[in-house]
Amino acid sequence: MDAKILVSGARKGFKSLPVVDGIDLAVAPGEFVAIVGPSGCGKSTLLKLLAGFEHPDSGSVMIDGQPVTRPTPNAIVISQHGSVFPWLTVQENLMFGLSSTDDAARAATADHYADVVGLKGFEKAYPHELSGGMLKRVEIARALAVKPDILFMDEPFSALDALTALKMRNELLRILREERHTVILITHDVEEAIYLADRVVVLSPRPTRIASVFPIGQPHPRKVSQPELQAVKEAILGQLGL
Missing domain, CATH: 1.10.8 (Helicase, Ruva Protein; domain 3)
Structure with missing residues (x-):
């Protein structure tokens, strides 16, 4: 199956500061991919590249086989800041x-x-x-x-209290069962990533690269307390140096 989103060798810097350093990522139609990484590593910059708000200095970002040159109504951003x-x-x-x-x-x-x-x-x-x-x-x-075909979510629940955030994650999963979308989630919350995503991509410190990828095979509904998911959580935290 062709990738819905295809990132090939994407690099991005600002003046003398390299931020994204050669990202390769393929996302299938309907897949939910969560991206985690150290604070300030370039997660939001990567999301801006995917959504067309920034352009890579080299490499490419493609959606449905077409280069991403600007934001498109087929892909919507939901951010942590209220809109x-x-x-x-x-x-x-x-x-x-x-x-x-x-x-x-x-x-x-x-x-x-x-x-x-x-x-x-x-x-x-x-x-x-x-x-x-x-x-x-x-x-x-x-x-x-x-x-939209694609939802780009940049820490959408980070400003909510823990109980409300959990309710919203469950609401999101319910909606995705009814209306299938491709989702890219940026989050600092490793448990949130494991709870929601089909794959968790771990980024390195800036200039960021993909350090590792963790498939999450358990079907929904999930409990992060399951031994298999606890093992994934520990592996991701270890990758993050925690």
Whole structure:
């Protein structure tokens, strides 16, 4: 099967500072890949290369066999920083960016994805009336509403408390069972990576390279306390020098 995302020898630096140093990575359609690495190693820079916000100095990034030269609506970024418009209701936030000129169709799409993420009944609420977890649901719903092939997630749950973050991980897995997307997750949380992903890619310190790759064979639902997954966790932490 052809790769959905193919990175070949990608390098990126800023002035005299090399950040990404020869990344090779192939991601299959529908695969969930988590990327972990030391703080400041270049994880977010790599994500920007994948999403088209930065261009490699050498090497290439391809999606569906085409070079990535700019951001595309087929790939949506969900970041740790909130991107909900505070002056719009939940429904209006979800309608934002939909291409249809039919307001009724856009509203129906927005209401459908509000329901998908568990916000049915909150369509007319404003962001200041919602909890942190509900705001993150709005962001995920807005990303899904444009029907992207790829979700790029940059520490999306890092600002949430532990219980809410766990609920959101389970919500994400539920949504992915219903609507299959290719997902790249950047995270500092090794347990989160193991809990969610099909593969965990470990990056080296800057200038970053792929240090190792850990396939996660256990089906969902998973418990990170399982001996097999604990062994993977220890191996990843060891790779990170912890």
